[in-house]
Amino acid sequence: MANLKEIRNRISSVSSTMQITSAMKMVSAAKLKKAQDAILAMRPYSEKLSGLLGRLSSSIGEEVENHYAEKRPVKKVLFVVISSNRGLCGAFNSNVIKAAHQAITEANSSAQVEVISIGKKAKEALKNKATLIADHSDIFDNLNYESATEISEQIIASFIAKQYDEVRVIYNSFKNAATQIVKNEQLLPIVQEQTSETTAEDYIYEPSAEEMVNELIPKALKVQFFKAIRDSFASEHGARMTAMHKATDNATELRDQLKLTYNKARQAAITNEILEIVGGAEALND
Secondary structure, eight states: OHHHHHHHHHHHHHHHHHHHHHHHHHHHHHHHHHHHHHHHHHHHHHHHHHHHHHHHHHHHTTSSOOGGGOOOOOSEEEEEEEOOSSOOSTTHHHHHHHHHHHHHHHHHTTSEEEEEEESHHHHHHHTTTSEEEEEOGGGGGGOOHHHHHHHHHHHHHHHHTTSOSEEEEEEEEEEETTEEEEEEEEEESOOOOOOOHHHHHTOOOSSOHHHHHHHHHHHHHHHHHHHHHHHHHHHHHHHHHHHHHHHHHHHHHHHHHHHHHHHHHHHHHHHHHHHHHHHHHHHHHO
16 A cells, blocks of 8 residues: 555656646747747848848948958957756757857867856856856846847947957757757858959948948847847747647656556555455355
């Protein structure tokens, strides 16, 4: 009977876990829908703006001083690593942290590395790997363009002030609920598109090229940075929903196996009791 009690306790424990994972799955599914709609609506605009940014930077050439595309010897690199604040989302955090470790190790061989973390998991994993200069984990409490702009403006200002020679963003890009792609993108200096001289001369700037550099390029960089955070946010909920779905299925399977084991053990105990009663009755008759 002690064995039966132990199995009952395990069944109860697994059932409770299954209810928790099922609830977390539904919560993540609801949040994923909103985050997915936001990133899918933003992505075409961001990609078009990024392409325009590269063409604009390459076409301006040396006519206007473009600090955002200035290439310098890489002596100091800033990595912005975007993770989540919570776990229980499969390999979401481990993948981006692994990519960050690899990138930091490669950069350390030739340059000084500093890190800005967005997400508590990145902060915990990287604080001993490189110099952590800032943590913006609270951005997910109220994720909006204004809060992301504050961070991106500081990063852009640091690059223009030549505190860093290169700025890279490492994050999970959302593909679908089950698939996230880890990306390591160069934010600054701007990656210029290769254009011929003929193509470059076809541009007519209205307003002037200088105003385009001062107004359009910072805006495009801010949008690109916000898009990376949105991508990671949607990827997190997709990964958590998938992980909790698998956990619920595994808990259901384990509960069914435990019930089968319990029924077998209970049947065996009943059979033993019947045999003992029959044996005792025969002994009395004798």
